[in-house]
Amino acid sequence: MEPPRSRRRLRNYILGGIVGLLLVAIVTANFVRLPYYVISPGQVRPTQDAVQVEGRPTYRDSGEIGYTTVSSSEATAWSALIGWIDPTRDVFPAREVLGDQTHEDNRARNLQLMDSSKQTAEVVALRQLGYDVAATGTGAVIFEVVEGSAADGVLQPGDTVVAVDDQPVGLAEDLVAALAAHEPGDTVTLAIDQGPDEGPVAVPVTLGHHPDDAATAFLGVSSGTRELQFDLPFEVSIDSGDVGGPSAGLAFTLATIDVLTPGSLTGGNDVAVTGTIRLDGTIGPIGGIHQKVETVKDHGSKLFLVPDDEYEEALQYADGLQVVAVSDVTEALEALGSIGGDVEVALAGDAATQ
Known part of the structure; x- marks a missing residue:
């Protein structure tokens, strides 16, 4: 016997209500923003083709110096849940990421930091090779x-x-x-x-x-x-695409040295690098070392160079990845030399006279 029409109608109302609530929950979980940011593993990006030089011979090789990125996104309920469950991700209050800035202001600031980092990398690389800048x-x-x-x-x-x-x-x-x-x-x-x-x-x-x-x-x-200007002896340009932040400074420094010196600075190996760079050649701290280690492991790099400040934390997630702490460009070059890199010219600092 079929249930009375009123009972069928009630059942349909209930089912419709449940489906509607589920749809609302799904939309809310995926689109409503929470005051948190999810930091996830990113990419290891190549640098050799990103560095262009005019007015000097350049050298390309089979090795690669890659800089590491992380993914930073405003959290939804769903992405925050995934971030709390996934051990390769971290969730932070938005204030810890943005401070008093808006998301757009933070993005603009990171692009500014990248531009400054690339300029500094060019200068440090050329000075390391003996050029006056x-x-x-x-x-x-x-x-x-x-x-x-x-x-x-x-x-x-x-x-x-x-x-x-x-x-x-x-x-x-x-x-x-x-x-x-x-x-x-x-x-x-x-x-x-x-x-x-x-x-x-x-x-x-x-x-x-x-x-x-x-x-x-x-x-x-x-x-x-502010209004940083350099007098380079020849033109060097670095293409970082849409990536922001200063943490690729060391990678771009080494990549510029690699392009300007014979042989392979990495000995033909695939090496990942992170660290800010200062004009005196020292290496500064970076953020997101947890996710960067996960990124490098997935990429399969032979070696990961990290700033001294992040070394201990990097080891917590290394799982067999060879991680080396470096405090300045000289130590970074010596680390590359230990895996067969052609670093003699760069360490001698006399490429400008050759």
């Missing part, structure tokens, strides 16, 4: 302020320091050098540029302790050089 700038622009540091509440991203205690600051390295001459607890006066229509404003700051070394003074900012 002069650098000029108009101040140290603040990129990030560490929460709870001496600079917190005093400086903000976008501020440009043009002097420390009346000592001119043209490059970001000038700011670092000026602060290095002080001790924790010292008060310094920073001159912050107010634009062409106003003079700099004097801002006193009492330096704190570096979190990793209590004897070292710490302002608590990351910075780059």
Whole structure:
């Protein structure tokens, strides 16, 4: 016997309601944004073809120096759930990723950091090879302020320091050098540029302790050089596509050296590299080392060069991947030499005279 029409109608209403709720839940889980970011493994991208040189002989080989990327995306309920379950991903509150910036501002800042990183890589590579390269700038622009540091509440991203205690600051390295001459607890006066229509404003700051070394003074900012200009002896260009951030600096430095020197800097091997690069050739910290290790393992690189600061964490996820910590370009070249790389010319620093 068929159920009464009213019962069938009620059943259809209930089923329709359940289906509707499921559809709403699916749409919500996939499209409604949460105040979190999911950081996932990315790619190992080649550098050899990204580096172009005019006015000097170049050398291409079968080896590859790859830079690592991660995927950073605004979380939905579904992607956050996957991120919490998948051991290769991490989920962070949006504020930890963006600070006070919008997603668009953060993207623009990362592209700016990449441009600065490529410029620095070109300069460091040419200087390593013995070329004379002069650098000029108009101040140290603040990129990030560490929460709870001496600079917190005093400086903000976008501020440009043009002097420390009346000592001119043209490059970001000038700011670092000026602060290095002080001790924790010292008060310094920073001159912050107010634009062409106003003079700099004097801002006193009492330096704190570096979190990793209590004897070292710490302002608590990351910075780059405003209007950074270099006088290169010949033209070098690096194509990074749509990738942002500064962490490919070391990779691009080594790639430029590789293209400008005979043989293979990696000994024909596939090597992955991460690390920011400073004008003095030292290597700075990066983010997302967990996901970058996972990326390199999936890619199958023979060796992964990482900054000293990230070495211990990288080892936690290495699972047999050969990871080497490096603190400057010389150590990176020596690491490549240990796997058969042709690094003699680069280490000698006399390619400019050959």
